[in-house]
Amino acid sequence: MSRYFTDEHEWIDVEGEIATIGITDYAQEQLGDIVFVELPAEGATFDKGDDAAVVESVKAASDVYAPISGEVVETNGALEDEPALVNSDAEEDGWFFKLRVTDASELEGLMNEAAYKKFVASL
Amino acid sequence: MTGKEDVATIEEELPPGTLPLDAWHRARGARMVVFANYHMPIQYEGIMAEHSWTREHAGLFDVSHMGQLSFSGEGVDEALEQLLPSDIKGLKPFRQRYSMLLDEEGGILDDLMVSRLDGGAFDGADIYMVVNGATKYDDMGWMIEHLPDEVTMNHMDEQALLALQGPEAGDALATLIPETAGLYFMQSGPFTWRGVPLWISRSGYTGEDGFEISIPADNAELLADALAALPQVKPIGLGARDSLRLEAGLPLYGHDLDPRVSAIGADLGFAIQKRRREEGGFFGHARVMKELADGPGSRRVGLRVDGRLPAREGAPIFAGDVMVGEVTSGGFAPTLGAPIAMGWVSLPHSALGTALEVEVRGKRIVATVAPMPFVPHRYRRQKSA
Structure with missing residues (x-):
């Protein structure tokens, strides 16, 4: 399994043709206390860059973009009852949704963990 | 000046x-x-x-960031009573009142706290006022324009x-x-x-x-x-x-209050004491009296929003297919663990308990007109004897 990162602060775990997507610990830290996560419907299809989810913090609403194209095969129902999971465990249990990847070549050019850390440090 | x-x-x-x-x-x-x-x-x-x-x-x-102003000079109470709808003459030393600056049409230019000093603090000034930070320079301009020369206003920056x-x-x-x-x-x-x-x-x-x-x-x-x-x-x-x-149900100027809205619609009539209503002599008096008699066109209300999705400033409010208002402040209430909002709703839809809908990202969510404050005030009030 490989983990990729975007400059929009999403992480993507790819296993076969399934990608699990969430926001990074840096992103949750920036957003602050998360009170609601609006997840996409299962079966929805996204092109890379489409609005896929919305994170509501106490402060404001923020869009989460589909980092790659694909079809939603599963969403994290635990976030409905406990949106704060994104704060406490952004990069594991606080995942958002899983996509069936339509074009794996879109993963090229995304950052690995070391590159993402460097990117965050530069902000 | x-x-x-x-x-x-x-x-x-x-x-x-x-x-x-x-x-x-x-x-x-x-x-x-x-x-x-x-x-x-x-x-x-x-x-x-x-x-x-x-x-x-x-x-x-x-x-x-808030503007701290002091006022002094001959006739300061009378002069301020033209700008503020509240009872200034009856304001005792060391007492504070919530008030507003109203324009000629009764629109709200700012909301503020006004108190009477003791003649010693702030270089012996008579009145101390705290106004909003984002509006303080406009407030000062407005007051300089309308205060007589005998009254001195000092911005205590x-x-x-x-x-x-x-x-x-x-x-x-x-x-x-x-x-x-x-x-x-x-x-x-x-x-x-x-x-x-x-x-x-x-x-x-x-x-x-x-x-x-x-x-x-x-x-x-x-x-x-x-x-x-x-x-x-x-x-x-x-x-x-x-x-x-x-x-606490307290309005935020520039969001829940602005020059388009009136004191009565904003549910701030408590700041306009009986003598001022009767005697008038302040900017906006005609609108205040008209709205007290006929009701305002719309009112500032509290809303309890169903579910967990916050409805934020700008979200339209509907009664059926008809847009009847707009959210002016909204978010998640940590004490209640639920979303709440403040908004302006046309008078016929503003009664407590009215079930309305707010629209957030194309979705309609039930929002019920609710009493404010959402969380009870816990002020330390002096018990009246």
Whole structure:
């Protein structure tokens, strides 16, 4: 399994043709206390860059973009009852949704963990 | 003297300013944002934690961006009564009142606190006023334009303003200044701490008991340090200030109030005392009387929003297919664990208990007109004998 990162602060775990997507610990830290996560419907299809989810913090609403194209095969129902999971465990249990990847070549050019850390440090 | 437009123009050209406690906030790890054209702390450890801390203990807020004004001179009460719809002549020394600046058509230019001094504090001025930070230069321009020459207005930008809010604020402040224990809600007075002159009022913007403390800017860090060192006190950012005041049902100027809306529609009629209603003689009196008689076109109401998705400022409010209003403040209420909102709704749809809908990202959510405050006020009021 490989983990990729975007400059929009999403992480993507790819296993076969399934990608699990969430926001990074840096992103949750920036957003602050998360009170609601609006997840996409299962079966929805996204092109890379489409609005896929919305994170509501106490402060404001923020869009989460589909980092790659694909079809939603599963969403994290635990976030409905406990949106704060994104704060406490952004990069594991606080995942958002899983996509069936339509074009794996879109993963090229995304950052690995070391590159993402460097990117965050530069902000 | 410069007129209103000149002052406004100067303000727009200025880059964001820094307040006396800027370095103090940064040293405590605050995340800074620009608000009212100042760098200000939005949060320290997190809005939810800071919000809860203030509801349970005591929060220290830096509100030095607000405009602190003093007024003196022959006929100052009469002059201010033309600009404010509240009873100024009947305002006793050390008493404070909530009021508004109204324009000729009764639109709200700002909301504010006004209090009578004792003849000693602030160079012997008669009246002390605290206005919103984002509007202070416009307010000053408006007042300069409309006050007679005999009345002097002084912008005390050398003063910082700290707020200490929460159920433990009284005990906390009394450990530094025991005499403050004698203050009740909306009372104020001069105090001295380590030789520094303070003007303290028992009031605030959270719905909790608490104080606002005016202090010379040079001494603000010293007092902030002393307060923050108390076990009951933590510094709190603007983020929690907003969620606290929303739960308390208190309007935020520029969002819930603006020049298009009226005092009666805003449910602020309590600030217009009986004598003023009867006698008039203030800007906007005609509109106030008309709306008291016929009702305002729309009203500021509280809304309880179903589910967990917050409806924020700008969300349209519907009764069936008809848009009947708009959310002007909205968010998640940490104390209630649910979304709440404040908005303006046309009069026929504004009764308590009316089930309306708000639209968020194309989705309709049930929102019910609810009494405010959403979380009960816990002011320390003087029991009437």
